Amino acid sequence: MNTPSVQVIARQSRLAARQLSSTSESVRNLALAKMADSLESVRRQILEINAQEVAKARQDGLSAAMVKRLTIDDKVFQYMLTRLRKVARRPDPLNRVLEGHTNPNGLQVYKKSVPLGVIGIIYESRPNVTTDAAGVCIKSGNAVILRGGSEALQTNTMLTDAMIEGAVEAGLPEHAIQMIRVPGHEAVGELLKMDDYVDVLIPRGGKGLIRRIAEETRIPVIKHYDGICHLYIAADAVPAQAVELAVNSKCQSVQVCNALETLLVDQRCAEQMLPLLQKAFDANDIELRGCGKAQQLLPDIVPASEEDWHTEYLAPILSIKVVGGIEEAIDHINTYGSGHTDGIVTQSLSNAQQFEQQIDSASVLINASTRLSGGGDYGLGSVVGISTDKLHARGPVGPDELTTYKWVAYGNGHLRG
Template identity: 60%
Template sequence: MALGSGLSVNEMGGRARTAARGLAVLPGGVRNAALHAMPAALERVRGELQAANAADVGDARAAGLAGPLLTRLEITDKVFAYMKARLEEVSTLPDPVGRVLEGHIRPNGLRVQRVSVPIGVIGMIYESRPNVTTDAASVCLKSGNAVILRGGSESLRTNVVLADAMIGTAATHGLPEGSVQIIRTPDREAVTQLLHLEDDVDVIIPRGGKGLISAVARESRIPVIKHYEGICHLYLAEDAPSEMAVSLSINSKCQRVEVCNALETVLVDAGALGRLLDPVVEGFSAEGVEVRGCARACALMPSLVPATEEDWGTEYLAPVISLKVVDGLDAAVHHINTYGSGHTDGIVTQRMSLADAFVAGVDSASVLVNASTRLSGGGDYGLGAVVGISTDKLHARGPVGPTALTSYKWVAYGDGHIRD
């Protein structure tokens, strides 16, 4: 299928594979110089970008897109500044390629090392957010990978302007042709073709709603790094300081309700119910959040909406939260491991032994102690931009930054060593 670039998806795959081989041996300083120049490149196309984004937003609004989905599509001055800052930040991060991860000398004198290397070619499939275009391209280049971008049809014009600015800058600074490519058609067949390029693409990273990620995981012949949902919990232990418990509950839920690390269920220890239930519920109510409580919570506060079994496994992405009373740490951990999505979960407690037991018991990519679930992002962890969050256990887990997009090779140095 011909694309706006004149290349088929298959041709883009071959081009990316060739570029990846060149990137693998390119000094980190060359990649960093290209990344450092990209904020200025975005500034030069700002007028074109604003026009493209206005057209995308107008079409999306006419098609009935509204609320958070429409908000994610818009490149405001704040979003534009964020995009440039992320590019600059990524350029200053330590080089994730060529690190000696471990090493030792064998009894026979053979020197063995495990060294980080790029994965190769990344296929990035995403919806709505144009900033993913710059985040994904920068993280892939930082880690020495080539990338094929396929954004949502609703942001196609915007994504192409952003990608072209980065492609031009990469070429000017000596990066191999094909290091960054973008699929320039809204045709969904292009996605299917990308997912079938197992000879040229090493990993697929989808970023968007559960429907998109499920479809990609089903169709792909290539390994996928993904997370389906963010069903995040905060356990308020018996000794949780009241002010901190309320503050972290409200921030975890209300700072941005539509994101994947927003709080969806708060677990209140039965031993703290008398002092925490009222202020926590009142705090949510003051923010316009509907609270759906378990039977024990509703018995104490009849104004709560009764929670159903379905609520415990729901990612609301809206001003709604479920609340459950639990009898101690084990019950909290059991509930989280039963209904959670393995994304981000937290505890509020003054006892480090309790916190340690919670961290060990909860099977999630990010576990926070006395901190908002909203702090489980790449920027908060010092990773710079990320291409997404992974709840998988193989290869990458949690925020997927430059280091997560590397693999490793074993290197052995001898002096004429042979096997006896």
């Protein structure tokens, strides 16, 4: 295959997007099914080429975490297929009538959901983003331009080619799914200039990458920044449940954006809770850093600095603060949190309602692990990321979030008076 320039790709995407906007739900769902089938038919080749890239990554000294993210084993591959097939079964995000009415003068007005157009996805090593992003974009009638990390170039190429084959077989335009295959940073720079053709960029990766992209382009960017997630244990929390929720929120996976980073414990239950929590976290090898009051109750923990309250550790470290009550907890979260995911453990309805109302975050969890915030548990099927923006998409970004709307008015010679 030749490697078209980024501008050619972007222009082709714009044309494909126009065709995609008129495709029926059944064609788009058939495409998703055929994309999964087509991937399945080259499973062995994909796993082989991926194994070669994994070996090369190890040789090049990439971190164990990066190598893990790069790897497609049977389980990951199956998961990729399952998600494509699942997103096919979701309700159509397009052509929903969001509101509508007929004016007294007879003008019929309605607002309906339509695709955004062309979506650019810039991501690092995980090849599952290739299939997840393509799936969510095709479901929502958008053309997608994929740009993955160089360490996964061969894997991503094979994944993309298989998906294109399936999509075209179902009747989608040839350029509905495209991939920038030119290596090097310049290609990303080119993509950032394509504001005439690309409607939105979704970078997946470190905060630095996202910030750089947002600052270097006029294309709107859906951003996925920090998850400085909190759990507040209210005075009336059931102790055993509070410990379980805190441990699951922190330990189920420490490197993810909805993992717990700061635990807030009400002073009225701190004396009882903190020793129980320390025992549980010690058993999970979590380093605890505490405020002055927490240290008084747990003398052997590390003191937490101001810096700790601002930190997304993504590591087996947890900061603990004793707070005077729910107001102080809410104030701390709204001040230091990143608006990603925050939870409360309480038996009180009024606590739950106040917390739900006043916490300014994408996800607010009541008596549930912070790890449950996300597309899966929210019923979105596949997602392309978790937005920490407040405009357009907030929280998990699935097919619905990749739509916009248009206003349509039917008249019969209606004029403005």
